[in-house]
Amino acid sequence: MKAINSLILVLALIVIAMLGAGALGIEYLFGVIIPYLAVFIFIVGFITKMVGWGKSAVPFRIPTTCGQATKSLPMFKDKWSRLDNPGTKLGTIGRMFLEVVLFRSLFRNTRVELHPGQYIAYSSSKWLWIFALIFHYTFLIIVIRHLRFFTEPIPGVIVFLDQVDSMLQILVPPLFISSALILVALGYLLLRRFFVPSMRYISQPADYVPLFLIISIVVSGMLMRYVGPFKTDLMPVKELAMGLVQFSPTVPEGIGLTFYVHFFLFSVLLMYFPFSKLMHMGGVFLSPTRNLPNDSREKHHPNPWNYPVKLHTYEDYENDFREKMVEADLPVEKPLEEMAEETSENDEKKE
Amino acid sequence: MYNAKYIIPGLIIFALLFTFPFWYNLGAVTYEPVELELPEDFDDCIESTEFMRTEHMKLLDEWRDIYVRDGYQLYWSELKEQYFLMSLTKTCMDCHDNKEDFCDRCHDQTAVDPYCWDCHHTEP
Numbered sequence: 268m269k270a271i272n273s274l275i276l277v278l279a280l281i282v283i284a285m286l287g288a289g290a291l292g293i294e295y296l297f298g299v300i301i302p303y304l305a306v307f308i309f310i311v312g313f314i315t316k317m318v319g320w321g322k323s324a325v326p327f328r329i330p331t332t333c334g335q336a337t338k339s340l341p342m343f344k345d346k347w348s349r350l351d352n353p354g355t356k357l358g359t360i361g362r363m364f365l366e367v368v369l370f371r372s373l374f375r376n377t378r379v380e381l382h383p384g385q386y387i388a389y390s391s392s393k394w395l396w397i398f399a400l401i402f403h404y405t406f407l408i409i410v411i412r413h414l415r416f417f418t419e420p421i422p423g424v425i426v427f428l429d430q431v432d433s434m435l436q437i438l439v440p441p442l443f444i445s446s447a448l449i450l451v452a453l454g455y456l457l458l459r460r461f462f463v464p465s466m467r468y469i470s471q472p473a474d475y476v477p478l479f480l481i482i483s484i485v486v487s488g489m490l491m492r493y494v495g496p497f498k499t500d501l502m503p504v505k506e507l508a509m510g511l512v513q514f515s516p517t518v519p520e521g522i523g524l525t526f527y528v529h530f531f532l533f534s535v536l537l538m539y540f541p542f543s544k545l546m547h548m549g550g551v552f553l554s555p556t557r558n559l560p561n562d563s564r565e566k567h568h569p570n571p572w573n574y575p576v577k578l579h580t581y582e583d584y585e586n587d588f589r590e591k592m593v594e595a596d597l598p599v600e601k602p603l604e605e606m607a608e609e610t611s612e613n614d615e616k617k618e
Numbered sequence: 619m620y621n622a623k624y625i626i627p628g629l630i631i632f633a634l635l636f637t638f639p640f641w642y643n644l645g646a647v648t649y650e651p652v653e654l655e656l657p658e659d660f661d662d663c664i665e666s667t668e669f670m671r672t673e674h675m676k677l678l679d680e681w682r683d684i685y686v687r688d689g690y691q692l693y694w695s696e697l698k699e700q701y702f703l704m705s706l707t708k709t710c711m712d713c714h715d716n717k718e719d720f721c722d723r724c725h726d727q728t729a730v731d732p733y734c735w736d737c738h739h740t741e742p
């Protein structure tokens with residue numbers, strides 16, 4: 268049900284774009300106003316969210332159990348602990364880098380199996396890791412390739428990426444490997460939620476909506492490139508895109524409706540981003556189990572929100588009231604005579 | 619904010635990366651739609667201009683398959699009411715005899731680089 272509702276939501280977005288840009292003919296809204304608004308909401312929303320997270324309490328260092336801290340007993344020789352449980356800043360940078368670039372935590376994903384006789388076994392499961400990796404990298408490549416619409420002259424890297432990506436030379440215009448792969452990866456990520464009972468149980472609309480949204484963006488893009496009636500002329504698309512980034516927006520004639528659907532879904536994705544789980548893009552950099560070196564035994568970490576307390580130690584207290592305490596027969600740590608001697612010694616020194 | 623010395627530079631990098639198209643084109647001349655050099659002796663392409671703009675690659679692909687695999691050579695154009703030889707060089711490039719000022723103008727703007735010219739001539 269949650270999946271169906273999410274699908275209906277995304278389909279409704281497609282219908283909105285088709286009605287708005289197609290039937291009603293308000294292309295300016297869908298081609299200029301909404302995209303500008305989307306970029307604004309995305310950037311401001313992203314920064315606000317990150318600053319908000321930056322203001323919340325940073326927990327105590329969390330040593331992860333994957334390895335021993337760098338400074339440990341000599342019998343622990345595991346050199347990977349420098350990355351799994353680093354005690355230094357450099358090691359932490361290494362751990363963060365591998366986390367962001369290779370999704371090392373996902374690599375540890377395990378599967379629980381119930382064997383006959385009520386045995387529970389955990390085995391390694393790399394599928395999520397490999398498909399997540401494929402999804403994120405193909406998405407990145409597609410976004411970089413799309414910059415061909417937003418740059419003039421087009422940087423050589425983008426042209427090169429285009430050629431490498433289409434090197435299979437099947438179909439005309441040639442199939443991009445990245446757009447085929449992203450569909451496979453998205454398919455896995457979606458079917459996983461449908462068919463794994465535990466995943467299905469915890470999946471919320473907030474999990475389905477981004478998936479359906481991205482799948483629809485990819486499918487509309489591929490329709491626009493490969494499939495007859497959906498094809499669009501790219502020259503006015505470039506004119507519109509360049510108009511947007513050079514702040515002289517125009518809505519040229521001759522852009523197909525598929526483009527407006529594609530562009531509107533993309534704008535919605537941008538607007539939805541700061542409020543959704545997609546914020547893990549920024550959030551991964553703030554994961555406390557990953558970005559804090561395990562050095563609590565070497566360094567003192569004062570609580571940063573400690574209130575500056577006025578101290579009056581017992582020593583000071585006794586100094587203030589020693590004579591009265593001795594008079595009242597209360598035990599004191601330093602007897603009066605000692606005090607007297609000390610003061611007289613000090614007096615002598617002064618002389 | 620805690621760890622501002624890491625978070626603020628990170629956010630600046632984020633903002634710079636995601637506004638790349640906005641500052642990359644700063645200082646460049648305002649984008650003008652391409653001007654193509656069209657054949658002077660004719661008014662129309664072999665199909666309607668809108669069709670050619672979006673479908674010329676599909677058309678060429680079909681021509682190639684039909685010519686090479688099925689052995690037919692002629693294409694009937696409803697628009698022009700005449701037959702054309704299904705040939706990249708002998709038909710398209712006969713009218714559009716200036717690849718640089720026609721095909722390439724569009725293709726350069728969209729990072730399209732058809733590999734056809736590895737084998738095919740640009741002039742009949």
Ligand code: HEM
Nearest residue numbers: 409413416443446484485488489491492504508529530533
């Ligand atoms: C989240 C961002 C986006 C994603 C994931 C995405 C995805 C795709 C995919 C997978 C394709 C198929 C062909 C290819 O891989 O190039 C495509 C095509 C296309 N996209 Fe996007 N897109 C995005 C944003 C945009 C934006 C902002 C524009 C506005 C200019 C745009 C305009 C187009 C056009 C015109 C095509 C057809 C390209 C062709 O015919 O060669 N897309 N898109």
